[in-house]
Amino acid sequence: MKKRKLKKAVIVYLVLMMLIGASVFVFVQKNGKVPSNEKEEEKYPKEIEEKLAKLNHPEKELNYFNLNYLDRYLSYQKSNPSLNVEDIITRVNIGLDNKYYTNTSVSPYLNTNYLLVNKYISLGEDYIPDDLVTVDDCVVTYKKIELVSEAKDAFLKLCHKAKEDGFTIRVMSSYRSYDYQKQLYQNYVDSDGMEEADTYSARPGFSEHQTGLTIDVDNAKVTYTDFEKTNEFKWMIENAHRFGFILRYPKDKEHITGYSYESWHYRYVGVDIATYIHEHNITFDEYYVRFIENKMEY
Numbered sequence: 001m002k003k004r005k006l007k008k009a010v011i012v013y014l015v016l017m018m019l020i021g022a023s024v025f026v027f028v029q030k031n032g033k034v035p036s037n038e039k040e041e042e043k044y045p046k047e048i049e050e051k052l053a054k055l056n057h058p059e060k061e062l063n064y065f066n067l068n069y070l071d072r073y074l075s076y077q078k079s080n081p082s083l084n085v086e087d088i089i090t091r092v093n094i095g096l097d098n099k100y101y102t103n104t105s106v107s108p109y110l111n112t113n114y115l116l117v118n119k120y121i122s123l124g125e126d127y128i129p130d131d132l133v134t135v136d137d138c139v140v141t142y143k144k145i146e147l148v149s150e151a152k153d154a155f156l157k158l159c160h161k162a163k164e165d166g167f168t169i170r171v172m173s174s175y176r177s178y179d180y181q182k183q184l185y186q187n188y189v190d191s192d193g194m195e196e197a198d199t200y201s202a203r204p205g206f207s208e209h210q211t212g213l214t215i216d217v218d219n220a221k222v223t224y225t226d227f228e229k230t231n232e233f234k235w236m237i238e239n240a241h242r243f244g245f246i247l248r249y250p251k252d253k254e255h256i257t258g259y260s261y262e263s264w265h266y267r268y269v270g271v272d273i274a275t276y277i278h279e280h281n282i283t284f285d286e287y288y289v290r291f292i293e294n295k296m297e298y
């Protein structure tokens with residue numbers, strides 16, 4: 001009799017506990033989720049809401065939308081009415097609504113493949129990449145060619161595969177120090193003037209060659225400025241991304257990269273990023289603001 005009573009009490013206790021658990025669960029579901037959504041929609045003051053509406057509420061769709069730039073987005077939209085919202089936000093985030101070499105900062109991604117260098121992001125005077133190594137295969141022989149070790153290994157794989165396919169690709173320029181770039185840029189300014197020099201040469205500290213992740217290539221037959229006309233160029237366009245390289249300054253992207261088209265200039269970013277950029281026909285600048293910058297804390 002006693003035993004039976006105890007058993008009954010245990011069952012009642014268990015059922016009660018289950019009921020309490022279930023109702024707590026329902027309560028959390030109801031009160032946790034629904035109101036927070038409502039809150040989100042009423043987050044901004046009316047004035048900001050109206051501005052967001054002009055951009056079709058990018059804050060809901062694009063995680064690289066930056067509320068601090070809202071007025072810049074709107075004025076860029078005004079002067080570029082044919083651009084879609086995604087491009088407006090991307091370009092303002094790159095800094096393209098500012099003049100070149102204004103509002104510049106030093107990259108927070110030194111010594112990583114995420115390292116973007118352009119006319120708004122520099123490397124600084126003192127930056128020398130860690131892990132620079134000499135490349136002595138697939139290069140012109142009269143120059144010292146240095147790359148970051150990971151980029152060197154990737155390039156040698158690329159070069160050997162190209163050779164297997166019947167093509168010659170060699171590096172004629174790679175890492176350049178700050179001082180070397182300073183001298184190079186000054187020579188161009190002296191002969192062509194600053195405005196012209198800025199279209200094809202980087203100011204010291206702003207050259208991608210200072211990253212040690214960049215190569216200028218030729219096919220050992222024609223001058224590098226004619227690389228575009230070669231079969232090696234076609235091979236590079238089809239295959240470079242498989243080895244982690246991208247054509248960094250493509251044709252018709254001058255307004256985004258800030259540089260004239262350079263068929264010979266490739267940048268190592270790693271296979272995943274290179275493949276995405278290749279498949280989506282975007283520049284590294286665009287990739288950076290969409291996928292790298294907003295991740296923060298790397």
Ligand SMILES: [Zn+2]
Binds near residue numbers: 216
């Ligand atoms: Zn170059």
